Amino acid sequence: MTASDNGPEGFGVFPDELLLEVFQFLPIETLLTCENVCKHWRKLARDNALWRRFVIVYSGKPGQSEVSEKNLEIIRSHGKLIFRLKLQYLYSYQEIESILEKCSNLISIELVMCRLGKEFEEYINRWPNLKKINLKNSLVLTNDDVVINYDHFQQLNFLALSDFGLSPVNCNTLLHCPYLNHILIEKIKNLSSDFVKELIISKQETLITFHIYGGDSIDDNSLQLLSRCSMLKDLAIIRCENLTDKGLISLVNLRNIEHLQFWNNTNFSELVLLHTMSSPNLKTLESLSLSRIRNISPTIVDVISEYYKNLKFLAVYQCPRIINTDYEKQLKSKFRNIDVVLY
Numbered sequence: 001m002t003a004s005d006n007g008p009e010g011f012g013v014f015p016d017e018l019l020l021e022v023f024q025f026l027p028i029e030t031l032l033t034c035e036n037v038c039k040h041w042r043k044l045a046r047d048n049a050l051w052r053r054f055v056i057v058y059s060g061k062p063g064q065s066e067v068s069e070k071n072l073e074i075i076r077s078h079g080k081l082i083f084r085l086k087l088q089y090l091y092s093y094q095e096i097e098s099i100l101e102k103c104s105n106l107i108s109i110e111l112v113m114c115r116l117g118k119e120f121e122e123y124i125n126r127w128p129n130l131k132k133i134n135l136k137n138s139l140v141l142t143n144d145d146v147v148i149n150y151d152h153f154q155q156l157n158f159l160a161l162s163d164f165g166l167s168p169v170n171c172n173t174l175l176h177c178p179y180l181n182h183i184l185i186e187k188i189k190n191l192s193s194d195f196v197k198e199l200i201i202s203k204q205e206t207l208i209t210f211h212i213y214g215g216d217s218i219d220d221n222s223l224q225l226l227s228r229c230s231m232l233k234d235l236a237i238i239r240c241e242n243l244t245d246k247g248l249i250s251l252v253n254l255r256n257i258e259h260l261q262f263w264n265n266t267n268f269s270e271l272v273l274l275h276t277m278s279s280p281n282l283k284t285l286e287s288l289s290l291s292r293i294r295n296i297s298p299t300i301v302d303v304i305s306e307y308y309k310n311l312k313f314l315a316v317y318q319c320p321r322i323i324n325t326d327y328e329k330q331l332k333s334k335f336r337n338i339d340v341v342l343y
Helices: 016-023 028-035 039-045 065-077 093-100 120-126 171-176 193-202 220-226 245-253 270-277 298-307 326-334
Strands: 055-059 084-088 108-112 132-134 158-160 182-185 209-214 234-239 259-262 287-289 313-315 339-341
Touching: 016 039, 028 039, 055 065, 084 093, 093 120, 171 193, 193 220, 220 245, 245 270, 270 298, 298 326
Parallel strands: 055 084, 084 108, 108 132, 132 158, 158 182, 182 209, 209 234, 234 259, 259 287, 287 313, 313 339
Antiparallel strands: none
16 A cells, blocks of 8 residues: 555545544554654644543653653644643652643643642643643642632633642632532532532532532531532532431432442431432442441441442441441452442
């Protein structure tokens, strides 16, 4: 087969639309090879729509250097075509900036296990079309908080933060992100309960994922508001000490929930826990964590083992009525095909 400016012989008869349809199934390595076939294929292989699906990952973690070096070369040569970038285990903020500055069209930035400078709060404004910001498990190098005005990103639909990046100074900017429907702020403390309620109300028709630290920020009324989020699939409240049966029982109204986490509670009664966990709406759950919930009993776990046919993961970590009992020894046989976490 020979190549010309119109593509390899035998492929020139295909319209560009069909070739692009084929190209969209190719891995990035093959797409880069296609660039070298001819000028026409080079143009097609650099179509923005093809590159939007790739997440380019660069890691500073030992043992991942070979793949990372290849991806770094792609960042250098195709920076304008990179829309989704994930950097991880980078401890020099200058290195992070030097990589980011090569990518002018980002719609997704993930900085995981990285160390950031105060300057990042302004630097990130270079990409106003961001749809995803993920700062999971990253740290700030100074004692100053990073204050990002999230309403600068009107296309934002996914936000995941470490223990910084959201405070009374900027939290209200989340209310003005019309497409934000995945919110993971389970390490952010000291949010006001009024703000949390306002946030839930503002996203009630669209919220899909909501992970929050909880504590004084979450009360029964907040949980009742969450139960009215018709699209909610993933809910996690890490500290739910303030919640009572009044809030818990409202979970039976969730119709699309797939993942549910409730940690740290001594208020829920066994009766209301049993009633809630018996709801047909919750029996479709794929993962369930009820860790450190005092009144989780063998009877409740029996209901889960009997009726939760889609369940792939169950955590009853440090539930006092389960651990160190004869019932604990039976759990593995009850959930043969499910990952059960007890400790």
